[in-house]
Amino acid sequence: MHLKRFPYFVIILFIQKILCVKYGMTKIECETIDAKVMQFYACELVPVSKQMSELTVKIRVVKIPLRNIKIRVALTVPGVLTVYNDTWDICALLSKRKSNRAFNDWIRPGLREFTNINHSCPYNHDLHFVKMPQPATEAKFALFGDQGITLVDALVNGKKAVSLTLTYSERL
DSSP states (O other): HHHHHHHHHHHHHHHHHHHOOOEEEEEEEEEOTTTTTEEEEEEEEEEEEEEEEEEHHHHEEEESOOOOEEOOOOEETTEEEEEEEEEHHHHHHHHGGOHHHHHHIIHHHHTTTTTTTOOOBBBOSOEEEEEEEEEEEEEEGGGOOOOHHHEEEEETTEEEEEEEEEEEOEEE
């Protein structure tokens, strides 16, 4: 009985491996929406190797102090579907670090050495993400297209201040 299922299992694994594609960040676009609140003064993606890029984003905070910051993140496959779309209250997230294990265990350690956003609101300084590694990762949405886009909007007091568009493409 188990031998009859074995070939199907091998075929499924083979198909799954074919459909897994390495995607890497290939392009970044930074747009200042409200220059009276925040402005980009550095926005670059530097290829380090075929499988790795480094992201540097620096935002000048014009309206000090920043007290009400939210980040809207949307992951999309252009023209096909939106995989994820959510808004996070950054001030609340950082002020309740001890009660948010997922943030403390997974996100914060990865950001700690590349950013100066390491405390709760208010922010009285510019915001930096410097040389954040962006490795190519395997994705299973190759069937939907050869490109993925992440849109990141920073909202201050409910209004969009800056916007990032990160483009991911297939890496050979």
